[in-house]
């Protein structure tokens with residue numbers, strides 16, 4: 001059953017936003033709520049994280065990475081348009097590769113290895129924080145239970161990821177040189193994310209045909225920002241504030 005994102009006030013009766021107005025509203029959400037503002041990212045960029053904290057980040061973020069192709073398979077299954085599916089299935093290939101040893105998930109494992117973890121301790125996801133599991137699973141549930149329009153809209157955080165990833169690469173190289181050999185995942189995202197975001201933005205601009213749908217698109221982006229934020233909240237609470245690692249979760253040895 002499709003989830004109705006709550007629309008506030010008299011939105012349904014208001015005038016349709018122009019494409020430029022819709023884009024401005026979406027950009028404003030990113031400026032205020034995207035996870036580039038999160039204290040954990042700010043600590044990372046300032047060079048304040050220990051190797052163990054970066055290991056915890058790569059291990060926990062692996063859960064997100066591993067679920068993205070599942071999320072995109074849910075999106076694909078909502079579309080009866082071969083042209084849409086042809087474009088969207090590229091995302092699954094980007095992450096899974098077209099054979100063993102290729103693709104974004106493999107490259108994320110190389111990042112984890114550069115941090116000093118073994119792939120064997122990362123792949124099973126057994127040490128992932130409960131808060132990260134709940135946040136990532138909430139993304140899958142949002143996509144699973146929504147219309148195709150809202151599922152596409154929830155990927156629009158990628159509008160903002162290129163700038164963050166570019167800054168992150170510079171700061172990781174500068175402050176944590178041992179990670180330099182593991183940055184090829186981010187290299188790939190510098191071109192993949194803007195392409196994916198441009199398609200998704202064009203899609204929602206065309207397919208949100210009422211003001212109510214436009215507001216639902218904006219709310220889906222807000223919810224996705226919250227999901228990304230919650231992941232970092234969980235990581236920050238467990239690994240930056242002492243004494244908060246939940247039982248059974250990854251414990252850094254360095």
Ligand SMILES: O=C(O)c1cc(C(=O)O)c2c(n1)C(=O)C(=O)c1cc(C(=O)O)[nH]c1-2
Pocket residue numbers: 068154155156157158159160161164165189228
């Ligand atoms: O490192 C980041 O800050 C970041 C952010 C996002 C994002 O904004 O959603 C994604 C990614 N990375 C990413 O690597 C990725 O594959 C990805 C897929 C999606 C999506 O919603 O479909 N977002 C993101």
